[in-house]
Amino acid sequence: MQNIVILAGNIGQTPEVRTTQGGTKITNFSLATSRPRLSEGRVLRDENGYRVMDTEWHRITCFNGLGKTVAEHCEKGMKVLVHGRIHYTKWIDSMGNDRYGCEIIAEKVDFLSRPKSAESENPELVDRDDEIPF
Numbered sequence: 001m002q003n004i005v006i007l008a009g010n011i012g013q014t015p016e017v018r019t020t021q022g023g024t025k026i027t028n029f030s031l032a033t034s035r036p037r038l039s040e041g042r043v044l045r046d047e048n049g050y051r052v053m054d055t056e057w058h059r060i061t062c063f064n065g066l067g068k069t070v071a072e073h074c075e076k077g078m079k080v081l082v083h084g085r086i087h088y089t090k091w092i093d094s095m096g097n098d099r100y101g102c103e104i105i106a107e108k109v110d111f112l113s114r115p116k117s118a119e120s121e122n123p124e125l126v127d128r129d130d131e132i133p134f
Contacts, residue, residue: 003085005104007058008112009033011078015062017071027067029074031058031082031104059103060084070109079112 012030019025036043037052044052060082062070074080084106093099 005082005084005086007031007033007060007082007104009058009080009082011074011076011080012057013076015067015071015074017067025064025067027062027071029060029070031060031080032056033058059101060106060109061087061103062106062109066106066109070106073111073115074109075115078115081110081112082106083108083110 009031012032015027015029017025017027032055034053034055037054038044046052082104084104087103087105089101089103091099091101
């Protein structure tokens, strides 16, 4: 039996970091994934001929070192690939009602695009010819 989730999408907001009383760092961010809307097995198109897309939002949680890396290098709009597992929680609210939540616990996050701040920087040109050993 497996609990494996792989999502590719765009980060919806700058990741938020918090620390538990025990010192564990937790980083959260939202991830948008999109897919074409289907009707009777065919892709729906708008009046201009573009595909109609359905977007879903996922809550992603990262712990410790992975969370630190995500917090330092990710920002809103970046494309990422998240490998993880689905986690459900249940609690009782102040009115006595059962409440449920769902999040993705990330085990690996691959960056598919650079942060916008890095894209605007000019890469340093380095002559590496002298490093070739022959």
